[in-house]
Amino acid sequence: MKKLFALLALVTMAFTACNKGEETPATKSSIVPETTVVEFSRLGGTQVVRFSIKQAQGGKVTATENCDWLEAVTEYNSDLVITAQANEGDAREAKVTLKYDYAKDVVITVKQKTGYSEYDIDVEAKRFEGAYFGGSSTYNYWVIISDIGAKHDGSGKANGTYYYFDIYSKVEGKSDFPTLPDGTYTLDENNTFAALTIATESSWYDVKDKDGKSKVSSSYKSATVTVEQGKFVAIIELKNGEKHRVAYEGDLSMGFDNTTFSEDFTFDIKNASITATNYGDAYEVGQQTWFIEAVKGDDLFMLELFSASSESPAGLYTKLTGNVNESYENKFLPGVIGDGLVGAWYAKLTGGTIKGDVMAPIVDGIIQVVVDGNTATINYSAKDDAGFKIEGSVSGNYSVKDAE
Numbered sequence: 001m002k003k004l005f006a007l008l009a010l011v012t013m014a015f016t017a018c019n020k021g022e023e024t025p026a027t028k029s030s031i032v033p034e035t036t037v038v039e040f041s042r043l044g045g046t047q048v049v050r051f052s053i054k055q056a057q058g059g060k061v062t063a064t065e066n067c068d069w070l071e072a073v074t075e076y077n078s079d080l081v082i083t084a085q086a087n088e089g090d091a092r093e094a095k096v097t098l099k100y101d102y103a104k105d106v107v108i109t110v111k112q113k114t115g116y117s118e119y120d121i122d123v124e125a126k127r128f129e130g131a132y133f134g135g136s137s138t139y140n141y142w143v144i145i146s147d148i149g150a151k152h153d154g155s156g157k158a159n160g161t162y163y164y165f166d167i168y169s170k171v172e173g174k175s176d177f178p179t180l181p182d183g184t185y186t187l188d189e190n191n192t193f194a195a196l197t198i199a200t201e202s203s204w205y206d207v208k209d210k211d212g213k214s215k216v217s218s219s220y221k222s223a224t225v226t227v228e229q230g231k232f233v234a235i236i237e238l239k240n241g242e243k244h245r246v247a248y249e250g251d252l253s254m255g256f257d258n259t260t261f262s263e264d265f266t267f268d269i270k271n272a273s274i275t276a277t278n279y280g281d282a283y284e285v286g287q288q289t290w291f292i293e294a295v296k297g298d299d300l301f302m303l304e305l306f307s308a309s310s311e312s313p314a315g316l317y318t319k320l321t322g323n324v325n326e327s328y329e330n331k332f333l334p335g336v337i338g339d340g341l342v343g344a345w346y347a348k349l350t351g352g353t354i355k356g357d358v359m360a361p362i363v364d365g366i367i368q369v370v371v372d373g374n375t376a377t378i379n380y381s382a383k384d385d386a387g388f389k390i391e392g393s394v395s396g397n398y399s400v401k402d403a404e
Contacts, residue, residue, distance in 0.1 A: 026197060029055045029102040033080065039113040041124040044084040048264060048389060049108060051080060053157040057102045067094040070110060074098070080108065081266065087115035119235075119246070123147075123353045125163075125248040126262040127386060128232065130154075132178055132254040138168045138195045141180050141254060145246055147231065149386065151255045158212040163223055163234065163246050166202035170195035177255040187223040188342055196215060197224055203351065204237060208223055218242075227252065250387050251359060257386040258337055260352040264389040266345070272296035272396035274376045276313050279403050283329040292369070298349045301378065301394055303367065314371040319364050335361025335385075344382075346390060360384040 003402065033051040040047070053061065056077075063072040063080055069092070070084040082096060096108040104388040127149040133140040144150045147165040156162045171181035188197035200219060207216035225234045230252060236244040274294045274391035282289040287306040290313035294301040305313050306320070306328040320331040333343035341347065341354060348358035365382030382390045 004378065023192050025220045027322060029057055029100060031061060031098050031100055031103050033098065033106060033108060035119075036106070036108055038082055038110045040084045040087075040110070042087045042113045042115045042117070042122070043124060044086045044112070046081060046083045046264065048266060048391065049080040050078060051098065051106075053077065053103070055102075059101050061098055061100045063096055063098055065094060065096050065110075069095055070096075072096040072108075075266070075268065076398055079266070079391070082108075082110060083109065084112055087112050089115050093276075094207075105331070107109075114300065118243070119245040120242045120246045121246075122160075123244070123246045123248055128248045128252055129248060129256045130180075130254045131256075132173045132176065134173065135168070135193075136360065138170060138193055139172050141167045141169060141173070143167055143180060143232075145234070145248055148261065148262045149257055154256075156206055156208045156212070156214075158208055160207045162208075163236070163244075164204050164206070165234065166199040167221070168193050168195055168197050168199065173254070177253050180232070180252040180254070182227050182229070184321045185225040185227070187220055189368055198225060205236070205244070241387070245281065257384070258335070259384040259386045259388065260356075260358050261360050261384055261386065261388045264391070265360065265384075266389070267299075267392035267394070269294075269296050269299055269392070269394045270274075270396065272299075272301075272303065272394050274378070274396050274398045275393070276376075277400050277401045277403050278313075280310070281326070287328040292378070294396065295349075296394070299394075300345075300347045300349050300354070302343075302345045302347070303369075303378070304343050305369070306331050306333075312371050313369050315369060317367045317369070332362075332367050334363040339362075360382065360388070360390060360391055365390070371398060 006095050013247055031051055032054055033049055038047055061074050061077055063074050065072045072082050091114040091403055092112050093111045098106040125145045127146045128151055130143040143165040146160055148157055148160045150156055167185050169181045185196050185198050189200050191199045191201050205218045206214055209215040209353055221237045221239050223236045228392055231249045232245045272294045279289040280292040287322055288310045290305040290307055292303040305317055307315055308329055313332050317330050319334050335343040335345040344362035346356045346360045362382045363385045366404045368379040370377040377395040380390055384390055
């Protein structure tokens with residue numbers, strides 16, 4: 001009997017030795033997310049977590065959530081889209097699990113801030129804009145915080161909510177569009193325009209109705225603005241006694257954005273009509289200039305690309321920065337407004353025409369053009385001029401037009 005046990009042990013050891021280093025299908029691949037922690041404000045909203053699959057073996061990554069206040073779905077096997085409802089109670093936390101047949105599960109932790117507030121209105125704003133007016137002993141930064149962005153003259157748009165701050169700093173701006181300097185600024189009813197003050201004469205709260213007229217407008221009784229490391233927080237008391245807190249985190253440079261977006265934009269548009277026109281070396285930079293339009297219904301995507309190829313615009317493109325001696329090869333022209341829309345844009349058509357009601361210039365990121373015979377796909381991992389993500393894919397019938 002002892003010999004039998006010994007023989008079984010040897011067989012077991014031999015089997016283990018033969019299989020040492022072999023992997024089961026569940027461990028060959030891995031899911032790699034860009035982050036494993038996502039945080040929402042009390043207002044909720046949608047965030048996208050990008051992920052990749054190492055050693056992919058086919059199949060699709062799926063997502064499951066363990067609560068009823070958020071929804072998680074995967075798109076393109078590269079994006080996890082998480083949508084959280086507004087929170088009216090205590091701070092809360094949930095888990096989203098990414099699953100793939102050939103990999104270990106990956107858990108994403110989702111946190112949301114408490115819905116309680118000591119303020120009548122507590123807002124995480126979507127847009128930061130404004131103008132720099134310079135000065136001599138102090139320097140004037142006129143700031144507009146809003147949900148949907150202001151017009152280029154600073155006035156509000158229909159259905160928008162706006163906070164205006166006429167800020168004075170001892171720090172001079174070094175460009176036409178400088179960043180608002182760090183510091184703590186307080187309301188100055190005497191309008192002395194001293195450093196670290198907010199002048200009352202051009203500071204107010206304004207809510208527009210559907211026709212763009214003010215339905216609520218109030219000056220400030222008191223206000224304190226704190227600016228630190230890319231975050232703007234204002235504590236305000238209106239003349240009617242309401243207390244507001246408004247915050248914004250991101251790019252605090254002066255200027256007005258051309259985008260109409262107030263959140264990230266993701267899309268998957270199929271069966272579009274995609275046309276490309278080659279204008280040769282139109283800019284005399286040693287590269288072929290390609291103009292591409294992709295249209296599906298009222299959705300329009302425009303691109304102006306620089307490629308070494310005169311046969312096809314296929315390739316991977318990054319933004320043209322305009323730096324001295326920069327190569328134009330495989331660059332896209334960022335969206336700007338010139339004689340109409342120029343460069344890379346998304347726009348919503350109204351009666352076949354760009355009215356400017358819905359549009360976003362694409363100013364940063366990566367754009368990929370794939371051409372396969374009579375079909376093409378344009379993939380975007382980009383941003384507009386307010387920093388919102390423009391991500392997705394447009395595909396459809398492809399044709400080349402002759403330059404006029």
